[in-house]
Amino acid sequence: MSTKSVCDLSCGAMHEFALVLDKAGFDAELIQRMVNSRGNKQAKAMYAALTHGAQVDDRFELVNTFEIVVPEDYDHSKRLDSFGKEHRKAFYYYNDAITDKNYAKATTKLEAGRKLKVKVFQIKEKVTSEDCMDKLRSEKAILVGAHGASLAWEQKKEELPVNRWSVSFDEKDALWKDARGDHRVPRVGRDSDGDFEFGLGYFEGAWLDDFCLLCFCDE
Numbered sequence: 001m002s003t004k005s006v007c008d009l010s011c012g013a014m015h016e017f018a019l020v021l022d023k024a025g026f027d028a029e030l031i032q033r034m035v036n037s038r039g040n041k042q043a044k045a046m047y048a049a050l051t052h053g054a055q056v057d058d059r060f061e062l063v064n065t066f067e068i069v070v071p072e073d074y075d076h077s078k079r080l081d082s083f084g085k086e087h088r089k090a091f092y093y094y095n096d097a098i099t100d101k102n103y104a105k106a107t108t109k110l111e112a113g114r115k116l117k118v119k120v121f122q123i124k125e126k127v128t129s130e131d132c133m134d135k136l137r138s139e140k141a142i143l144v145g146a147h148g149a150s151l152a153w154e155q156k157k158e159e160l161p162v163n164r165w166s167v168s169f170d171e172k173d174a175l176w177k178d179a180r181g182d183h184r185v186p187r188v189g190r191d192s193d194g195d196f197e198f199g200l201g202y203f204e205g206a207w208l209d210d211f212c213l214l215c216f217c218d219e
Contacts, residue, residue: 060121070114092195102176107143119215145170146186
């Protein structure tokens with residue numbers, strides 16, 4: 001469905017709208033009728049209702065959605081160290097600062113069996129970390145930082161965008177602060193040759209179009 005030709009909503013907003021409608025059980029014909037409505041009033045009204053009136057930010061485009069489940073043997077206090085010990089060799093690069101000690105302040109302490117939907121938003125233009133946090137709040141996301149990034153890679157690595165860094169935020173004060181005083185944001189990179197990297201970006205820096213925002217939500 002070509003959103004530019006049938007609707008004055010952005011491509012990202014329209015894609016998200018269609019995914020929500022599809023999950024709700026709307027068929028393609030009904031969706032097409034709504035986006036073809038005069039001035040797209042039906043489409044906009046339905047989108048607002050289904051997303052609880054969330055504001056659309058064209059700087060972020062939904063490109064994928066997948067689900068993960070926190071494993072039964074998950075121990076939040078030991079997750080990052082055990083993950084590194086088990087999977088470090090699977091990464092082309094692995095930042096040694098991703099440890100339980102450095103990320104002990106995680107805002108959300110995950111528990112075994114918790115089911116999460118992960119929305120992947122492509123960053124379309126330069127944004128700040130505050131912009132990313134605003135987007136996550138608008139989606140009613142939970143903040144899981146490095147722990148969430150490790151689970152996304154472990155369970156659904158093939159769902160992560162190719163040639164992009166997928167970033168998993170937490171509150172600024174919950175992020176590890178390096179020797180220069182910069183707060184470091186966990187990010188997983190996936191290369192077209194199949195290599196992965198588990199690194200750290202800068203909360204104080206900007207995020208460009210080679211980054212994607214991981215948005216973790218309760219099902």
